[in-house]
Amino acid sequence: MSNISLHRLIGQDWRAQKWLALMLLACIASALTVVHFAHLNRQLTIAQDGLYQQRDQLDIEWRNLLLEQRALSEHSRVEDIARNQLQMLRPAGEQDVAVTQP
Numbered sequence: 557m558s559n560i561s562l563h564r565l566i567g568q569d570w571r572a573q574k575w576l577a578l579m580l581l582a583c584i585a586s587a588l589t590v591v592h593f594a595h596l597n598r599q600l601t602i603a604q605d606g607l608y609q610q611r612d613q614l615d616i617e618w619r620n621l622l623l624e625q626r627a628l629s630e631h632s633r634v635e636d637i638a639r640n641q642l643q644m645l646r647p648a649g650e651q652d653v654a655v656t657q658p
Contacts, residue, residue, distance in 0.1 A: 570577070627633070638644040
């Protein structure tokens with residue numbers, strides 16, 4: 557008989573405090589959601605930092621390539637290669653040919 561009354565008391569208490577239990581479950585669900593989104597935020601921040609580092613590396617490489625291109629296209633270097641490697645000579649006045657469009 558003691559079991560039956562205890563079972564009844566628990567049932568009555570549950571009915572009386574169901575809003576409190578629901579609020580407790582909502583609080584726990586909210587806390588788990590905050591933890592989940594904080595974790596996602598950290599992962600995205602780490603990925604963003606990696607992309608920033610990659611961007612900086614590509615920017616440095618681009619600047620080095622621009623410097624190399626400028627160095628390779630200097631007039632004196634091109635003229636030196638034309639003279640020494642290709643045995644080209646600057647044409648004399650009588651060898652100049654002017655091309656005109658019709």
